[in-house]
Amino acid sequence: TGGWGTVGVGDSGGWGTVGGGAVGGRAPRLIRHPPNPPQIDRLKHSLMKAEDDCRVERKHTLKLRHAMELRPSQELLWELQQEKALLQARVQGLEASVQEGKPDQGRPYIQVPEEDWQRAQRDLQQQAATIFSLRKDLRQAEALRTRSAEEKEMFELQCLALRRDSKMYKDRIEAILRQMEEVATERDQDTLRKQVRELSEKVDELQLQLFQREGQLLAMEGKLRRQQLDVLILSSDLEDSSPRNSQEFSPPQDLEEDTQLSDKGSLAIGESPEQPSVALQEEQLSLTPEDAGLNGREPPEKEKGRRRLKESFENYRRKRALRKMQHGARQGEADGENTTGSDNTDTEGA
Template sequence: MIIDASGESGLTQLLMSEVMKLQKKVQDLTARLGSKDDLVKELRVKDSLLRQHRERVQRLKEACEAGGRELQRCKDENYDLALRLARQSEERGAALMRNRDLQLEIDGLKHSLMKAEDECSVERRHTLKLKHAMEQRPSHELLWELQQEKALLQARVQELQASVQEGKPDQSSPYVQVLEEDWQQAQRDLQEQTATIFSLRKDLRQAEATRARCMEEKEMFELQCLALRKDSKMYKDRIEAILQQMEEVAIERDQAIMTREELHAQHARSLQDKDALRKQVRELSETADELQLQLFQREGQLLAAEGRLRWQQLDTSVLSSDLEDGSPRNSQELSLPQDLEEDAQLSDKGGPAIRESPEQPFVALQKERLSLTPKDAGLSGGEPPEKEKGRRRLKESFENYRRKRALRKMQHGARQGEVDWENTTGSDNTDTEGS
């Protein structure tokens, strides 16, 4: 009914309207597909960035946990070192106390030893005096001789007394008087001598007692002086030992202060190095993140370029296959009357725009087919091959009809032909650009 009522023009308009609707749908679908692809790419990039940030956060968490564990380990080590230092200081104090006690015991033993030596020297001196006195005592022979002399003197005295008693009647004789006077004088001399001897012996005893007392005092003073000298020497040695210990302690203190300053300086340097390394690691991580982001962006651009290149390759392959398929039909369709060939020659002389215009709807249809292939693959995969052949024949007949119509319109004049070509190719160009 459509063909009878409106003829070929109505069919052409109907087909053109359907094609325009399909092209609009295809454009909408391609635009939506492109927006979805862009959204998918953005989501992929965001997903990669989110994954990268998560990995970075995980690395930072692991680094923080490792730093916490290292800090705890350092704290434990510091606590252990402090405990060991406290124990060693306590042991050192106890050792110093024991050393001081032992030093005091040694000093006491030295003092008792010196006292024993002094007592021994005193006893030795007393024994030497006794030995000397025993050596100076008179011998037994001398005592025996003195006893004999004493006995002789006693015998002589007795003889004199006896003679005196016998010669009493002759007391008036001068000889007897002289003897009596001599005897009395001898008695007086003897008494004086005995008194002198007694006084001298008394003085001697007093002098000896004084001498002994002085000697004892001298010995005591010598012993005290010796003890004081030894005590002074002992205290001097002790003071020298204490001064030496103080010097050693001062040297150890200076060394400890120097080591502490060195440790503080080393710790400060290590903290500075650690901060510098952390800053460097942070900068390197930021640089790595930026480079990784650029890499992801380049990969996204590369994927988009590969997709465009793949679509262009598919377009060119489909166009080349369609051109190869349409070349024998075109050769059959070009077997037209002579006036159509002349019109074709005139159209060829018209310019490259007229030559290219019949191919534009064909390119639009090929792009339409390529744009529909991803989504309609599942639909067309289940259809029988007869329907596909019918569709292809319908499209080929429509393309041939358009070519014939364009060639016929060329006969009405160049101006009218240009207007018709603009009307026919304008929609195709817009469709191709939109697709």
């Protein structure tokens, strides 16, 4: 313990005071860089073991001190040795006096005490032997008792240390299990995030495809409208050119016949009012199933487009019929003027 202070770990896990010249310089390092939890657990374990060893050694020292206090002093031992020497000298004197006595006078008187003395001496020796054996057994029993008490204390301390170790390991295992559960939950969350990211990418791709299909659909609708307008323009041009050709190779007719023929020609050459719907049906048939699914999503716009096409086509038919009627009227007037001029020339020639 010389030169070293006390290193303690409080209930809250903090560090105690560190004393001594050898450890004084390490205190700032420990404060600046505290150890991690496993090191703290090992230090706690070593501290508890040191406390247990210190407690056992303290008990041993107390027992030895108590035994030293109960041990007889040197003076008492010296007095007992002196008494023993005196008793031995007295016994030797008595033996010598007995042997120096006369054989005929004091023989019967001396023989009886000698026998009694020998019997008493034998009894005394037996009693001393029994006492010695009993004392020996007592010392052995006391040694066994002290040994059993020490072993009991050691076992209790070991049991306490094992309980503390088991508690520490239990806490550590619980912490590891919690960390494993957190890692597992984090892994599951990562997988779910990855799946969500993949699904969002797929949704973006599908939306992009949807926008592309819608653009293709709108382009095809515009193309179809342009084709229908081109067809209408071509049919109108053909209808406009057909009466002129017929007028060049046919005799002049009346206005009513021209109007009837123009109406019949328009009905024969021109497209019927049902042609936009037929064109739209062909467009729907030419489209792919995906485009049809996309068209099915927007029926009002399609209906509006069809109505507009139908109305524009009907308006165009009306304008064309009026144009043909006006053209037929003008052609009839020109034919009438030509006929009157030819009649006049014929009469003048006649």
